[in-house]
Amino acid sequence: MAPEPRGFAAKMLYGAVRFYQKYLSALKMGSTCRFEPVCSAYALEAISAHGAFKGLVLTLARLAKCGPWHPGGFDPVPPSASMKAARPKGPAASSSPDLLTTENKES
Numbered sequence: 270m271a272p273e274p275r276g277f278a279a280k281m282l283y284g285a286v287r288f289y290q291k292y293l294s295a296l297k298m299g300s301t302c303r304f305e306p307v308c309s310a311y312a313l314e315a316i317s318a319h320g321a322f323k324g325l326v327l328t329l330a331r332l333a334k335c336g337p338w339h340p341g342g343f344d345p346v347p348p349s350a351s352m353k354a355a356r357p358k359g360p361a362a363s364s365s366p367d368l369l370t371t372e373n374k375e376s
Contacts, residue, residue, distance in 0.1 A: 278321035286312045303341025308332060314346045 274283045290309050302308050311331050316324035327346065334344075 272317045274317045274321075274324075276321060279316050279324065282316050282321055282325060283313060286316070303335065303339070304331070304344050305342065306345070308335065311344070311346060318346055318349045 274280050286309050294309060300307065304311065306314070308328075308331055312324070312328040315327040315331075318324070319327060331344065334341075
């Protein structure tokens with residue numbers, strides 16, 4: 270589940286997408302989205318992670334891909350700058366120095 274959106278504009282966009290999901294999307298007969306996650310879930314996540322402006326731009330870019338010229342498939346929301354900064358980089362960041370020391374002592 271996406272985190273709560275921050276800011277008035279983001280909350281309004283988030284509410285509009287939730288309205289679409291609850292009332293308008295239900296009128297369609299079956300799922301028609303060729304992407305995973307579906308476009309409305311992508312919009313909620315993009316708005317929550319990136320804010321109103323960038324979330325809307327990402328959502329519109331995603332909607333522009335919707336058509337017979339694009340095969341669809343898995344298309345996640347790109348991580349926000351704060352998520353990129355929190356994620357360790359490279360294989361050295363994932364291996365703990367304690368584990369390396371313990372492994373060397375056992376050998």
